Amino acid sequence: MTYQPVLPLTGYAGWTLLNRTKSVQTAAFNKSPDVLRDTEYFKANIAKVKTADDLVKDRRLLRVALGAFGLDDDINNKAFIKKILADGSLTTTALANRMTDKRYLSLTQAFGFDLATPSTQVSSFGQEIVTKFLDKQFEVAVGNQDQNLRLALNAQSEVASLAASTGSDTTKWLKVIGNAALASVFQKALGIPKSVGSLDLDQQLAIYQSRAKTVFGNSSLSQFSDTTKVDSLVKRFLTRAQAEELTSQTSSTSIALTLLQTRLR
Known part of the structure; x- marks a missing residue:
């Protein structure tokens, strides 16, 4: 086992x-x-x-x-x-x-x-x-126990390596966008809606770079060769993911209580 x-x-x-x-x-x-x-x-x-x-x-x-x-x-x-x-x-x-x-x-x-x-x-x-x-x-x-922690582990091991690799910054961002696991971490951490994935690549690239500039003060993917930036990325991802889960749970509980109260009237 x-x-x-x-x-x-x-x-x-x-x-x-x-x-x-x-x-x-x-x-x-x-x-x-x-x-x-x-x-x-x-x-x-x-x-x-x-x-x-x-x-x-x-x-x-x-x-x-x-x-x-x-x-x-x-x-x-x-x-x-x-x-x-x-x-x-x-x-x-x-x-x-x-x-x-x-x-x-x-x-x-x-x-x-x-x-x-x-x-x-x-x-x-x-x-x-x-x-x-x-x-x-x-x-x-x-x-298998916590998908968000899996995504965080993957980002920790791959983002810094990708950032430090050769190639243009555009190519690096496109690799993030093309990797579902990495894209989900960046989307959550940067506050990018999943619907962005339906746009053409040029538009997606501009959004990722703009949000990175706003959140981290730099639009370049290469900035994540600094492990402290990766740590910050992962922390934002996990914090926002947990907040969304708590909000969802609270909303579900509220709906359940409303239905129960309606039936008891």
Whole structure:
């Protein structure tokens, strides 16, 4: 049985406690029998994989590969994943390059099946993917109890890295917009309604940059290479999310009381 994270609190208080105990909790999670079986199998067998077809044929290997990039739900979409991996990323027509969700691009770049020698033949590759898998699966375990804390964990690990990466600031913002988990954190923290997602990308980009300027004093995504800015982002997200939940609960209680009073008259 997989270790279940201990999350007695919600909101920012829960986040503070989770960060304080994270090293102990992740160590326990990583030693769970089923997690160990999957990760040890991956490290022992990934070098046998030389093509996209090899990978999708082995469900145990594919589960770890997809799980490392938060793509667990695609485990049964074998034809689609095979196309993503086989196309690679070197051409503009490659499927991963044409998709808004850049997790697929990260997946195919990591495995490099379009290269002369795929990454699976590099001795350190198995451990690299396993490390990413463990991080993502701990997030999933947290999310099974508190989805907001899962989103916060994901943002903590990815926003600073994205901010410090190469590429234009516009490209970085578009990667945020194209990543549903990151977009939800920024929307909540910046007070951007979900309906913005129906606008064209240029309009969305302008709104994200404008709100970032208002809230953080800077419209650049690169500012989040500073971990204190990431902490501030996560705190705003969790605080606003909890406030909305409390408001919703209060509203639901009020409606229930009104209905009850009506029936008693």
